[in-house]
Amino acid sequence: MKHDFYSNKNILITGGLGFLGSNLAIRLVELGASVTLYDGLIDDLGANYFNTDPIKDRVEVVTANVGDRSVMDGHVPHKDIIFNIGMHSCHLDSMKDPVFDIETNIVPQINFLESLRSQNPRARVVYVGTRAQYGRVENPPITETTPLNPMDIYSVSKQAVEWYHMLYSKICGLRPTSLRLGNTYGPRHQMRHAKYGVQNYLMRLALDNQQIEIFGDGNQKRELIFVDDVIECLLLLGETDQCVDQVYAIGTEKSVAFVELVKEIIKACGSGSYTHVPWPEDRKIIEVGDVVTDYAKLTAHTGWIPSTRLSEGLRITAEYYREHKTHYW
Numbered sequence: 001m002k003h004d005f006y007s008n009k010n011i012l013i014t015g016g017l018g019f020l021g022s023n024l025a026i027r028l029v030e031l032g033a034s035v036t037l038y039d040g041l042i043d044d045l046g047a048n049y050f051n052t053d054p055i056k057d058r059v060e061v062v063t064a065n066v067g068d069r070s071v072m073d074g075h076v077p078h079k080d081i082i083f084n085i086g087m088h089s090c091h092l093d094s095m096k097d098p099v100f101d102i103e104t105n106i107v108p109q110i111n112f113l114e115s116l117r118s119q120n121p122r123a124r125v126v127y128v129g130t131r132a133q134y135g136r137v138e139n140p141p142i143t144e145t146t147p148l149n150p151m152d153i154y155s156v157s158k159q160a161v162e163w164y165h166m167l168y169s170k171i172c173g174l175r176p177t178s179l180r181l182g183n184t185y186g187p188r189h190q191m192r193h194a195k196y197g198v199q200n201y202l203m204r205l206a207l208d209n210q211q212i213e214i215f216g217d218g219n220q221k222r223e224l225i226f227v228d229d230v231i232e233c234l235l236l237l238g239e240t241d242q243c244v245d246q247v248y249a250i251g252t253e254k255s256v257a258f259v260e261l262v263k264e265i266i267k268a269c270g271s272g273s274y275t276h277v278p279w280p281e282d283r284k285i286i287e288v289g290d291v292v293t294d295y296a297k298l299t300a301h302t303g304w305i306p307s308t309r310l311s312e313g314l315r316i317t318a319e320y321y322r323e324h325k326t327h328y329w
Helices: 019-030 049-055 091-096 098-119 153-172 198-207 227-239 258-269 296-302 310-323
Strands: 010-014 034-039 060-063 081-084 124-130 175-181 211-215 246-249 273-277
Touching: 010 019, 019 034, 019 049, 019 227, 081 098, 081 227, 091 098, 091 153, 098 153, 124 153, 124 227, 153 175, 175 227, 198 211, 198 258, 198 310, 211 258, 227 296, 246 296, 258 273, 258 310
Parallel strands: 010 034, 010 081, 034 060, 081 124, 124 175, 175 246, 211 273
Antiparallel strands: none
16 A cells, blocks of 8 residues: 555654564655654663664654653654554563553553643554453454453553543543554564563574474464554554544454464474473463454454465564574574
8 A cells, every 4th residue: 555644744653663663664764754763772672773774864763761751742742643652561571560560551651641732632643552451352253342351460551551542532632543453473573582472482483493382282363463464554543534533453364273373483484393381370370362353343444454474474574583683682
């Protein structure tokens, strides 16, 4: 899709040096947008200057906490669209240290919204939430009206921040959209640990010819969305007026059993193996079960459909990390 809408637009991306932010930035620069990347460089998250190497001379990079109003207040004025991605996303860490999660995810986001209220109250904001806000779903498929059932502190925080965005629509006329994003894979994801984005870390294990552990029988269904498809979705949400004040679920054409995903990863990487192990207790209590999503509302409002087959996306991802391994391992 052409996305002429973005030519000469002023864009701010929080979490701009991370996985989604950098891929989005590269696409926006290609479309002729003026892009500011804002990133707090939080330890263990995905910020990586190499992610934006193809556009390093064509974007502004601001390194500061999203909630630092002394900095943020100077960058939100005159922005046409803000893609709000900058939050930590580790389920396990949030359970070990809930206060860290609140201080890292909720408090800075309220300060960010206050910056908008003060400096740019009619801003168009696309907030990236998580399908984990639904938790374990008894009657799939997931839709926007599926009851919310977050199963860890992080997921509660993401839901709270979504509600804050929608509340600021009423308070000051903010124009938000929320995308409850599921498992996303592709180039430019951090590969140092498996705290989040585990499907990407599994590719590291396979590329290093390591053994992948599958919890239980591995038959739980997952949806894996290639990052380019997510970027296309974000662009559509940002340019479509009908999406203002709306929440969207996103999914793939076909779910895949986790064990089959591992086999596909090993095939794409040309190395690696797997074994079955019992569920660790800390993982078991936050396991959400099968993930199947009906994204009909998203398609109806924007025309979006996933276009990348899992085998092709994994092939592209494996090739990227083979070429740029030194920047991610």
